[in-house]
Amino acid sequence: MELNKSDSGLLLPRRQTAVFSSHLSLCLFCFCWALFCTLSSTPNSETKNCCIQSRDHSPTYCPFVFFFCPVSGLQRCLRRGMKLALKPSYGKLLCPAPMAVITSQASTTFCPPVPARLRVRGWPFSFLPGGSPALAVPVRAFSASASASEFPERVGFLGMGIMGTPMAQNLIKAGCDVTVWNRTKSKCDPLTSLGAKFKPSPEEVAASCDVTFAMLADPESAVEVACGKLGAANGMGPGKGYVDVSTVDGATSKLIGERIKATGALFLEAPVSGSKKPAEDGQLIFLTAGDKALYGSVSSLLDIMGKSSFYLGDVGNGAAMKLVVNMIMGSMMASFSEGLLLSEKVGLDPNVLVEVVSHGAISAPMYKLKGPSMVQSQYPTAFPLKHQQKDMRLALGLAESVSQSTPVAAAANELYKVAKSHGLSDEDFSAVIEALKSKQ
Numbered sequence: 293m294e295l296n297k298s299d300s301g302l303l304l305p306r307r308q309t310a311v312f313s314s315h316l317s318l319c320l321f322c323f324c325w326a327l328f329c330t331l332s333s334t335p336n337s338e339t340k341n342c343c344i345q346s347r348d349h350s351p352t353y354c355p356f357v358f359f360f361c362p363v364s365g366l367q368r369c370l371r372r373g374m375k376l377a378l379k380p381s382y383g384k385l386l387c388p389a390p391m392a393v394i395t396s397q398a399s400t401t402f403c404p405p406v407p408a409r410l411r412v413r414g415w416p417f418s419f420l421p422g423g424s425p426a427l428a429v430p431v432r433a434f435s436a437s438a439s440a441s442e443f444p445e446r447v448g449f450l451g452m453g454i455m456g457t458p459m460a461q462n463l464i465k466a467g468c469d470v471t472v473w474n475r476t477k478s479k480c481d482p483l484t485s486l487g488a489k490f491k492p493s494p495e496e497v498a499a500s501c502d503v504t505f506a507m508l509a510d511p512e513s514a515v516e517v518a519c520g521k522l523g524a525a526n527g528m529g530p531g532k533g534y535v536d537v538s539t540v541d542g543a544t545s546k547l548i549g550e551r552i553k554a555t556g557a558l559f560l561e562a563p564v565s566g567s568k569k570p571a572e573d574g575q576l577i578f579l580t581a582g583d584k585a586l587y588g589s590v591s592s593l594l595d596i597m598g599k600s601s602f603y604l605g606d607v608g609n610g611a612a613m614k615l616v617v618n619m620i621m622g623s624m625m626a627s628f629s630e631g632l633l634l635s636e637k638v639g640l641d642p643n644v645l646v647e648v649v650s651h652g653a654i655s656a657p658m659y660k661l662k663g664p665s666m667v668q669s670q671y672p673t674a675f676p677l678k679h680q681q682k683d684m685r686l687a688l689g690l691a692e693s694v695s696q697s698t699p700v701a702a703a704a705n706e707l708y709k710v711a712k713s714h715g716l717s718d719e720d721f722s723a724v725i726e727a728l729k730s731k732q
């Protein structure tokens with residue numbers, strides 16, 4: 293066997309020397325990387341409320357992730373007593389590339405949720421029975437005057453549709469104690485199998501939770517669930533909060549808010565921008581208005597479900613902002629549909645049009661996401677067409693209330709109505725293109 297003389301004078305096999313030096317280089321690289329990132333990073337709004345979601349990370353990697361997390365200012369967050377939450381995007385943003393891959397891997401098998409009694413406040417590690425370390429989400433009690441750093445203990449969620457389901461799932465995965473309800477009970481099954489509790493009415497959910505979210509189809513269902521016979525308002529009271537994340541008009545939101553507040557509870561409207569995929573990825577945008585104390589109290593929950601939130605003042609402003617955004621989106625989609633069909637009619641490849649648009653000033657993620665399937669007449673539902681038409685109708689009502697002229701949106705609304713009359717209500721709203729085809 294060939295031998296090398298090491299610096300210390302020891303004689304080592306040549307292969308061992310090579311292995312030793314490659315390990316040494318790796319350690320050196322890791323150390324330099326951690327040092328560089330620690331020095332170069334500061335806690336920002338991304339890291340401020342971050343916490344490690346135990347289900348998203350294999351415990352094998354958790355300490356590894358944590359080792360690198362000085363990197364991201366995470367240890368500094370901890371030292372300052374901030375809540376910790378690590379989202380895959382967080383990993384992608386701040387960790388080196390290989391880490392991004394590791395941190396975005398979900399591992400429910402190896403990293404079970406941390407039981408509340410085993411969580412250690414202010415320290416991210418807890419030890420599960422069997423000795424496997426997992427990362428814990430510190431949980432604190434909710435109060436109406438809670439600051440942004442507090443975490444409501446028991447969270448209710450009403451409405452397990454396309455949006456409500458992934459939003460509630462993200463809360464469960466983050467370690468929240470979640471209780472769910474849905475008109476069609478079977479849609480709660482995926483949530484209860486993840487650990488959620490079930491209650492048979494909105495009233496009972498609200499009565500058993502500190503804060504209750506509602507994600508319902510339209511103004512009628514939002515009012516029914518909040519103020520109806522077995523509605524959430526009956527279970528509300530001082531020290532509780534109700535957050536309506538459905539897309540409704542301002543008048544509906546005010547009605548619900550008044551009913552909730554009459555019980556002594558707090559109310560926040562918080563409709564969301566972003567569709568099915570952002571809901572799954574915890575990347576929604578919340579447009580909130582109402583009780584600011586409640587906004588502060590639930591901000592950590594909004595951070596789990598979304599990437600940003602706006603506080604817009606009085607109830608009605610969040611609803612108005614959401615309707616204006618969706619009015620623009622509805623018109624954009626109608627116009628895009630016309631463009632796709634016109635390009636095809638004049639002998640162009642609509643796929644190339646999608647590509648051209650994506651390079652220019654009118655580029656929008658929505659076109660890139662939905663264009664290719666629209667060309668193939670496929671409309672996998674993320675945002676149901678019936679909801680887009682509802683939003684156009686409500687936006688036109690808003691415009692009417694202040695005598696604002698909106699002829700483009702009014703024309704687009706007609707197209708959505710035609711699409712609905714062709715049985716496309718439950719297709720994605722991009723199916724509005726079919727209304728233009730059938731006209732010809």
Ligand SMILES: NC(=O)C1=CN([C@@H]2O[C@H](COP(=O)(O)OP(=O)(O)OC[C@H]3O[C@@H](n4cnc5c(N)ncnc54)[C@H](OP(=O)(O)O)[C@@H]3O)[C@@H](O)[C@H]2O)C=CC1
Pocket residue numbers: 450451452453454455456474475476477479507508509510512513516517537538539540564565566567568674675676679680
């Ligand atoms: N999908 C999207 O991309 C987005 C949607 N939104 C908005 O979010 C809200 C929900 O959307 P989404 O999840 O897509 O819609 P879905 O149609 O998938 O879900 C609607 C939910 O409302 C419930 N519901 C409907 N009518 C009633 C009623 N009368 N009483 C009780 N519950 C009722 C449904 O219960 P059941 O299961 O029993 O039918 C279901 O839970 C809408 O306001 C929509 O405009 C906002 C942003 C994006």
Ligand SMILES: O=CCCC(=O)O
Pocket residue numbers: 539564565566567618675
């Ligand atoms: O209300 C639906 C919004 C859909 C989106 O923002 O992509």
